[in-house]
Amino acid sequence: QLQLVESGGGLVQPGGSLRLSCAASGLTLDYYAVGWFRQAPGKEREGVSCISRGGVSTYSPDSVKGRFTISTDNAKNMVYLQMNSLKPEDTAVYYCAAYRSTYSYCSGQGSKYDYWGQGTQVTVSL
Numbered sequence: 315q316l317q318l319v320e321s322g323g324g325l326v327q328p329g330g331s332l333r334l335s336c337a338a339s340g341l342t343l344d345y346y347a348v349g350w351f352r353q354a355p356g357k358e359r360e361g362v363s364c365i366s367r368g369g370v371s372t373y374s375p376d377s378v379k380g381r382f383t384i385s386t387d388n389a390k391n392m393v394y395l396q397m398n399s400l401k402p403e404d405t406a407v408y409y410c411a412a413y414r415s416t417y418s419y420c421s422g423q424g425s426k427y428d429y430w431g432q433g434t435q436v437t438v439s440l
Contacts, residue, residue: 323434336410347420352406364420
């Protein structure tokens with residue numbers, strides 16, 4: 315059973331940066347695609363970045379492209395989300411998620427993911 319625990323959230327001013335971390339345990343991430351999602355109050359869950367098994371490919375929607383970068387350290391079983399140029403509209407609870415995959419691409423759809431962390435709050439405000 316894969317378990318995911320996020321950390322690194324907090325309060326940051328507009329234009330600032332944060333790096334979220336996701337620690338995986340129970341199984342190795344080598345066989346999983348991993349994604350970051352977020353959900354703001356009153357809004358639907360949104361995928362913000364994903365990385366395929368083996369790190370072959372990544373995907374980010376236009377809303378965060380060029381600002382958010384996903385990466386993995388499979389030796390440490392860790393996933394990271396580097397967030398730069400943060401905006402107030404980036405405020406949300408951020409979740410790490412994973413699904414077992416045999417493909418060289420990842421899905422931006424949350425319904426594809428089987429394992430989820432508990433989330434970490436990111437607040438962008440003055």
